[in-house]
Amino acid sequence: MFTHDFVRNAYLAGTFIALACGTTGWFVVLRGQLFAADALTHVAFVGAIAAAVVGSDERVGLFALTLAVAAGMATLGRRGEADDAVIGTVFAWILGIGVLLLAVLATSSAGGTGVAAANALFGSIYSLTPSGSRLAAVLGLAAALGVLLASRPLLLATLDTELAAVRGLPVQALAVGFLIVLAIVTAESTQAVGALLLLGLLAAPAGTAHRLTASPYRGLALSAGVAVFAVWGGLALSYAISSLPPSSAIIGLAGAAYAVATLLTRARRRQMA
């Protein structure tokens, strides 16, 4: 199956996107920011549609909108106000704009609109171009490395904000920087797994790791490993079964890993009791 270019592209991009999602996701879960991540992924969809309406490259819209919303959430969060209700209301509105753009797209140009929308929502990892997948790999690797390099201060700032501030860590800058990295990961991964399913790559591997180990570095490694496993396995499965969409297979495997981890922790607890 690796004789096909599109499969190689998918594996190249998918591997590094998975690495980035696994490491970033571990911190997202630790910081309790999954709802914010969810909002960002939905915003990414609107960005992709907006780019299609304007007729520019999909990536421009993806990055512009996710970065803008991440920056907005970071500034709102500074005053401690960006709670559930605010996130929910804002992203419902942005999705509403997405619906408007879909309608504009449908009335302005004939054909191709449904495809653009479906790709943005559910991803199309098999239609990545060679240059697109190389860019995804570079960005994914950069995001993963960035998170790993900042992991010590980020860990302290997450677990004990007061202590981190006393030690002179730039807590505020770390929080903003983390959301920016999350936005980059979101924008890049949306092209591969889609806006709706990306949350699964952020949440399920990280959730698995948090269940199985409390040690940060083992957890980060496990989270990245599960994400990569889900992508590799999912791609192979969907290649073998043609009616199975790749994103569904990837998310299915990631979800299965999480279910296994849950059962394992339960069994372990029962043994101890």
Added chain:
Amino acid sequence: MNTQLSLNPITDLRELLTFPFMVNALEAGTIVAVLAAVVGWYMVLRRQSFTGHTLSVMAFPGAAGAALAGLPTGLGYYMACGGAALFMRRARGSIRRTYGTETATIATVQVVGLAAGFLFLSLNNSVLGGTETLLFGTFLGISRGQVLVLLIVALVALALIGLAARPLLLETIDSESARARGLPVAILDTGFLLVLAAAVAATSQITGALLVFALLVAPAAAAQQLTMRPGAGLALSVLFGLATVWLALGLAYFSIYPVGFYVTSIAFALFLAARLARAIRTRRA
């Protein structure tokens, strides 16, 4: 639609009501607005917005799965939402965990549901056409039967909330003291999630799976910006919800753009206005 907005609101309104599909849409919208506003008020207070969002997304695999299995779509909505609610309740209730890991469960449930929905659609060979309606809703094709089902679901859900209004409020604000007073905390919690699931399933038939939030969160959040008194807050929430739906349906009728855009924008505008009003009030005080 080849309709023009005249300057006379009475004739506009009369024109709106001449079509049965518009009457159905207005009735369904009204029912859904009241239900979502009341249930949403509790949801926002309980900080379960993420859970609510996940439930709303479950409507998508529910509908897609029902279409694949040849069952009525409405049944799929309710079954998927109810099932997800019970699953999340069980996953949460069994072990004490941090907020982060709890949301990991919720998020995983959400995307596995979405992936399943996408799979159902692709098995059903209807990837493009169905998706948009399922996710973003339509108000054109609502039948009398659907309105009736909505009314029954809403009445049952509202009756349940009405019966448990005070204990639910106490359980929401201070679950420890509710437990100490001998209230059935676990039953209240599960019951509320099921009512939320029913409300979400009902609402998403009108607004689509992704836009439920406009009616569920925004009116309630706006009301809670203005008052924390339960009675007044619930009333305001319902008022905001109704205003949103009626205005949106009216505007959508006279324009070419989808109702979802109007619902979310009006709801967001109301929320912003409520926030502004509170900011002005606190500055004065």
